[in-house]
Each structure stands twice: as structure tokens, then as C-alpha cells.
Amino acid sequence: MSADLIIVLTAVLVAVPCALLGTLLVLRQMAMMGDAISHAVLPGIVLAFFISESLGSLTSLIGAGIFGLLTAVLVETLRNTGRVKEDSSIGIVFTALFALGVFLVSKFARDVHLDLNHVLYGEIAFAPLNSLIVGGQDLGPRSLWTLGIVTALAVGMVLLLYKELKIATFDPGLAAAVGLSPVFVHYLLMGAVSVTTVGAFDSVGAILVVAFLIVPPATAYLLTERLWTMMSLAVLLGAGSACVGYYLAAVLDVAIAGMMAVVAGGFFVLALLISPSRGLVADLLRQHRNRRSFARDLLVSKLAGLGERANEEELVRHLSWESSDFSRVLRDAMHSGLVLRPATQEVALTDKGREAACNTAVTCV
Amino acid sequence: MVDLLNDLLFDYTIRNVALGAAVLGVVGGVLGSFAILRRQGLFGDALAHATLPGVCVAFILSGAKSPAVLLSGAALSAGLGALLILTVVNRTRIKQDAALGIVLSVFFGAGTVLLTYIGRSGSGDQSGLDRFIFGQAATIVRDDVVTMGILAALALLVVALLFKEFKLLSFDPAFAASLGFPVARLNVLLTLLIVVAVIVGIQAVGVVLMAAMLIIPAAAARQWTDGLGAMVVISSLFGAFSGVSGALISATGANLPTGPLIVLCATALLVLSLFLGRSRGFLWGWIGSRQNRREALRSSDPSIPYGGGA
Numbered sequence: 001m002s003a004d005l006i007i008v009l010t011a012v013l014v015a016v017p018c019a020l021l022g023t024l025l026v027l028r029q030m031a032m033m034g035d036a037i038s039h040a041v042l043p044g045i046v047l048a049f050f051i052s053e054s055l056g057s058l059t060s061l062i063g064a065g066i067f068g069l070l071t072a073v074l075v076e077t078l079r080n081t082g083r084v085k086e087d088s089s090i091g092i093v094f095t096a097l098f099a100l101g102v103f104l105v106s107k108f109a110r111d112v113h114l115d116l117n118h119v120l121y122g123e124i125a126f127a128p129l130n131s132l133i134v135g136g137q138d139l140g141p142r143s144l145w146t147l148g149i150v151t152a153l154a155v156g157m158v159l160l161l162y163k164e165l166k167i168a169t170f171d172p173g174l175a176a177a178v179g180l181s182p183v184f185v186h187y188l189l190m191g192a193v194s195v196t197t198v199g200a201f202d203s204v205g206a207i208l209v210v211a212f213l214i215v216p217p218a219t220a221y222l223l224t225e226r227l228w229t230m231m232s233l234a235v236l237l238g239a240g241s242a243c244v245g246y247y248l249a250a251v252l253d254v255a256i257a258g259m260m261a262v263v264a265g266g267f268f269v270l271a272l273l274i275s276p277s278r279g280l281v282a283d284l285l286r287q288h289r290n291r292r293s294f295a296r297d298l299l300v301s302k303l304a305g306l307g308e309r310a311n312e313e314e315l316v317r318h319l320s321w322e323s324s325d326f327s328r329v330l331r332d333a334m335h336s337g338l339v340l341r342p343a344t345q346e347v348a349l350t351d352k353g354r355e356a357a358c359n360t361a362v363t364c365v
Numbered sequence: 366m367v368d369l370l371n372d373l374l375f376d377y378t379i380r381n382v383a384l385g386a387a388v389l390g391v392v393g394g395v396l397g398s399f400a401i402l403r404r405q406g407l408f409g410d411a412l413a414h415a416t417l418p419g420v421c422v423a424f425i426l427s428g429a430k431s432p433a434v435l436l437s438g439a440a441l442s443a444g445l446g447a448l449l450i451l452t453v454v455n456r457t458r459i460k461q462d463a464a465l466g467i468v469l470s471v472f473f474g475a476g477t478v479l480l481t482y483i484g485r486s487g488s489g490d491q492s493g494l495d496r497f498i499f500g501q502a503a504t505i506v507r508d509d510v511v512t513m514g515i516l517a518a519l520a521l522l523v524v525a526l527l528f529k530e531f532k533l534l535s536f537d538p539a540f541a542a543s544l545g546f547p548v549a550r551l552n553v554l555l556t557l558l559i560v561v562a563v564i565v566g567i568q569a570v571g572v573v574l575m576a577a578m579l580i581i582p583a584a585a586a587r588q589w590t591d592g593l594g595a596m597v598v599i600s601s602l603f604g605a606f607s608g609v610s611g612a613l614i615s616a617t618g619a620n621l622p623t624g625p626l627i628v629l630c631a632t633a634l635l636v637l638s639l640f641l642g643r644s645r646g647f648l649w650g651w652i653g654s655r656q657n658r659r660e661a662l663r664s665s666d667p668s669i670p671y672g673g674g675a
Contacts, residue, residue, distance in 0.1 A: 031462040032407050035469060039573060081647075083639060087462070088406040088584050092635065095410075095577030099628035102499070102574075106622040207414075207477070211470035218463045255481040261474025268467060278457060 013147035015238030017154030018212035036094035038206035042101030068194025211261035304357035390604025397583035409579030415446030417476025500571025502623030570624035588642025607631035
């Protein structure tokens with residue numbers, strides 16, 4: 001396998017589980033838990049490093065996994081005391097654990113190879129260099145094995161528990177009523193996020209995990225109303241960001257993981273602007289259309305109230321509009337065939353206008 | 366201890382670091398109070414990360430590492446990030462948590478891309494820029510403290526002038542709007558003040574731990590009072606205390622990083638406050654329930670018949 005292919009595959013194997021789990025996080029309004037867990041695993045990695053004296057080993061995966069779950073438990077505990085709000089409790093737990101991690105690194109691991117930059121951004125370019133060797137047999141890049149297992153777990157969980165996850169996300173009350181513990185689903189999801197973060201941090205770093213967890217699902221959320229479509233779109237957008245990001249990073253010779261996050265952000269901005277149902281452009285057009293039709297309706301119903309025919313000046317006075325606004329709306333209404341000008345300075349309803357006035361009026365004779 | 370106090374007063378480096386940390390603690394504590402009441406605690410996290418591309422662009426354009434230029438760049442990109450978050454939350458159905466995560470990861474990703482670009486183009490080493498990510502309190506010099514002080518004073522002045530408005534906005538934005546206050550603009554202003562706090566602190570404690578200084582002292586202060594004025598004062602004192610004690614502890618030995626120690630001091634204060642806090646503390650709750658239980662046991666003396674007694 002070429003190095004390029006290994007790097008892109010590694011990134012796609014991060015993007016897929018992140019998209020699936022991130023969709024649930026975004027819908028449950030817990031997106032920042034991804035950020036929190038990906039930072040809070042640092043002390044776990046450091047402690048595991050002290051025990052096993054190597055990075056990326058099974059020990060560090062376990063250490064990080066324990067701290068990921070610990071983060072989720074601490075955030076819940078702190079929130080359940082009722083003395084700290086949810087977002088604050090997330091912020092408190094992960095910054096305190098991260099501070100502990102940085103402290104441990106600086107105090108005890110200064111001389112050894114444990115680079116903070118590496119943990120935060122990872123170095124996906126090294127993915128082809130770390131091979132998994134079992135019994136003297138080179139089994140190929142380790143990142144592909146680790147992330148392949150993570151992806152299989154995430155896909156398996158979503159496929160097997162799709163219905164349960166869906167109910168627990170959209171209607172926790174119903175889920176509890178049919179015997180599906182919301183607490184269990186919460187910790188299942190947090191556990192899955194921890195495993196994914198931990199599996200990914202070594203090759204892509206915390207920041208890209210956060211980007212893949214949140215940005216593609218949020219983009220998909222702007223484009224669809226259905227959970228299944230949202231998950232599929234998020235997977236496609238995540239994998240697309242990985243491929244395009246890698247290509248751009250190679251061409252421009254810049255940070256690969258960062259570029260992938262930037263591309264994911266680019267897709268988001270695109271969807272934000274031009275999503276057919278929820279984009280800002282569609283919103284503006286809709287607003288404009290509504291404003292026009294509302295003004296037209298107002299003009300027509302006022303005219304109907306004045307006996308279906310009126311002097312222009314009188315009509316303007318009744319509407320209390322600026323004369324420039326009035327002539328614009330009048331033009332619009334004439335264009336739509338709702339009113340006509342039987343004489344200069346006179347406005348009258350057409351048959352179509354009468355019908356429209358009838359439709360908008362509260363009472364119609 | 367006496368040596369430490371001596372150092373605090375006379376050692377140039379330690380005095381600057383402690384002063385800087387104190388300024389950061391005060392401004393973080395004051396703005397953090399509003400932030401956590403408005404459920405914007407994690408804004409500090411996202412906006413601190415969002416400074417990175419601004420720092421890099423400022424460096425690329427100016428070619429200099431003057432703190433004023435870099436901080437202006439940081440402020441601009443964090444401000445842009447803040448407006449983006451508010452726009453996404455107000456104009457789409459995406460909630461605040463996801464909007465924060467998007468700005469955080471995409472801006473920071475862009476920053477790392479620019480960092481590699483700077484490193485490659487050979488326009489000088491990027492080591493000076495790294496301190497924006499992890500913070501290096503030990504490199505704070507007098508000029509930095511002055512800059513931090515001026516920015517903090519400006520932010521605090523705005524808060525003092527608009528205290529009543531911000532208070533209303535934090536507790537009942539709908540009522541504020543009905544009274545005719547420009548709620549949307551006040552909201553933007555208060556969010557941009559968080560940007561100022563981030564700019565003040567980022568060189569000292571770095572991107573991740575800046576978020577802590579906006580949440581932890583305020584959350585600790587919340588345990589002691591129900592009044593906003595008192596909360597702001599206590600929170601700023603807690604922030605300053607964590608800053609100074611973190612700086613002093615890190616001065617006692619080698620390899621003791623200042624930023625994490627400041628945050629760990631603040632966390633210790635929070636844990637203490639959770640247990641001891643006036644009327645809300647766990648400790649008083651336990652003592653109260655023990656007393657109740659004892660009283661209940663005493664009054665349920667089996668020799669007194671049910672419903673009997675006097």
C-alpha cells in the first residue's frame with residue numbers, strides 16, 4: 001500500500017465512526033463532550049506512559065479509555081449536584097484533567113518522548129511508519145488495525161442499536177417508559193466516544209477528532225430531517241473532507257489534519273449558505289417573498305375595506321406607508337393581476353383581487 | 366514562605382508573572398460570572414482556540430513577533446469566531462454546543478495549517494507562536510503585564526458601566542427586551558468582552574486552560590452567594606488568588622508549569638467551595654440532614670404513643 005493511501009484510509013477510518021457518534025452527540029446537544037473527552041484523556045495517556053514506558057501501546061489505550069469514561073462520570077456527578085450547570089461542569093472537568101496532564105508531563109516526563117503537540121494534533125503523516133508486528137510478522141500499519149476495530153465497533157453499535165439510540169435521542173421519556181434506561185444509553189455513547197477518541201488521538205490528534213465528531217454531522221443537520229440520512233450524509237461529508245483535505249495539504253505542503261478540519265469547515269459554510277431548506281440564502285429569499293406577499297395582501301384587503309375602489313392618496317393614508325413603498329407594492333400587485341388602475345390616481349380590485357381579499361380577510365361576505 | 370513573599374515583592378520575573386496571573390484571574394473571574402450564568406461557559410474554550418489563525422495571519426503579514434500585533438490578530442479572529450457562533454445559533458437550528466465545537470475545531474485546524482506554512486516559508490522560527498497554544502507564563506515581561514492591565518481595565522470599565530444591563534440580560538433577557546434594552550447588541554458586546562478576557566490570558570495559560578479561568582473561579586464563587594454583585598467580587602478574588610498562588614508554587618521548583626498550577630489551584634478552591642459554600646455546601650447539607658435525622662429519631666420515641674404527647 002502506498003503511503004498516501006494509508007494516510008487517507010486512516011483519516012477515513014476516523015471520519016466514519018466520528019460521523020456516526022457525532023450525529024448522536026449533536027442531536028443530544030452534547031457536542032462539547034467530544035471536545036472534553038479528547039482533552040481529558042491526557043492524564044490517562046501520561047500515567048499509562050509511566051507504567052508501560054511507551055506511547056500508543058495497549059496500556060495507553062486503556063489508560064486513556066479509563067479517563068474518557070471518568071470524564072463522563074465526573075461531568076454527570078457534578079451536574080447532578082445541582083450546584084453547577086451542565087456546560088460549566090464539562091468545562092471544569094476537562095480543563096482540570098488537562099491541567100493535571102500537562103502538569104504531569106512537565107514535572108515527570110520532560111526528558112522522554114511525550115510531545116504535547118503530538119497528542120493535540122497528532123501526526124497523521126507518520127501513520128504509514130508505525131507497523132503492527134505480531135510474532136515477528138509485519139501485519140501492516142498499526143493505525144489501520146486500531147481504527148478498523150474502532151470503526152467496526154461504532155458501525156456495529158449503530159446498526160444493532162439503531163432503534164434504541166433513536167428513541168433515546170429524540171424521546172428520552174418514551175425510552176425510559178419502554179424500559180430503555182437513558183443513563184445506560186448515555187454511558188454507552190460516552191464509552192463509544194472515548195474509545196473512538198483514544199483510538200484516533202495517536203494518529204490524528206484531539207483537534208481533528210473534535211472536527212470529525214461535530215462538523216460533518218452539523219453540516220448534515222442543515223440538509224436533512226431524517227436520522228438515517230443525516231448519519232449517511234455525515235459519513236460521506238467526513239470521508240470527503242478527509243480525501244479533499246489530504247489532497248490540498250499535499251499540494252500546498254501544510255498540516256494534513258488541520259487541512260482536513262478546514263475542508264470540513266468549508267463544507268459546513270457551503271451548507272450554511274445554500275442548503276435548500278435551511279440555508280441562509282434560502283432564508284433570505286423566503287423572507288423577501290413573505291414580505292412581498294404580506295404587503296400585497298395588506299394592500300388588497302385595505303382596498304376591499306374601502307369599497308374595492310379608492311383614490312390612491314386615500315389608500316396611502318389608510319396604509320400609512322411611505323409613498324415609495326406604496327408604489328412598489330402597487331406595481332407588484334398590478335403585476336400579479338390583483339388590482340388595476342381604472343383611471344389615474346384610482347385603484348380598484350380585479351376579480352382575482354377580490355378573491356384574494358376574501359382569502360386573507362377574517363370574515364368574508 | 367517568607368522567601369516566597371520576598372520574591373513576590375522583589376524578584377522581577379516572579380513579580381511580573383504573579384501580577385499577570387492576578388490580572389488574568391480578575392478579568393476571567395468577572396466575565397466568567399456572566400458567562401456561566403448565561404450558559405456560555407464554554408465560549409472561552411472555543412474563542413481561545415479561535416485566536417490561533419489570527420495570530421498566524423498577523424505574523425505572516427507583519428513578519429514581527431510584537432505582542433501588540435499578534436494580540437490584535439488574535440482578537441480579530443476570536444471576534445470573528447464569536448460572531449459566527451452567534452449567527453449560527455440565531456439563524457439555524459444548530460445549537461450552541463455544536464456551533465462552539467465547529468468554530469473551535471475549524472479555526473484551530475486553520476491555525477495549524479498556517480503554522481506549518483510559516484514554519485516552511487522560513488520567515489523565522491515559530492517558537493514564539495507556540496506559546497499562544499500552551500501558554501508560557503514564565504516569558505511574561507513588564508510590557509506584557511502593562512498590556513494585560515490596560516485591556517483588563519477596559520473590560521472591567523465596560524462591565525461596571527453596563528452592570529445593570531448585563532445583570533438583566535443574564536437573568537431575564539425577555540424582560541430586558543420588553544423594557545426596550547438592545548438585547549441583541551448587549552449580547553454581542555458581552556460575548557466580545559469574553560474575547561478580551563481570552564486575549565488577556567492566552568499568553569499566560571494557553572488555549573485550553575484559558576477556558577478554565579473563565580469557568581472555575583466563577584463556579585466556585587457561585588457556591589457562596591446568590592447575589593450577582595457579590596458573585597463577581599468573590600469570583601475575581603478567587604481568580605486572582607489562584608493566579609498568584611499558581612505563579613508562586615511554580616516558582617518554588619523546577620519543571621513546575623505555571624498555567625496548569627493556576628488551574629489546579631482554582632480547581633482546589635472550587636472543590637472547597639462545593640463542600641463549604643454558604644448554605645449550598647455539601648457539608649452543611651450533611652450536617653443538616655444528620656440533625657434532622659437525630660431530631661426525628663428522638664421525637665419518635667416508642668414510649669410516646671403515635672399522635673400522643675401534649
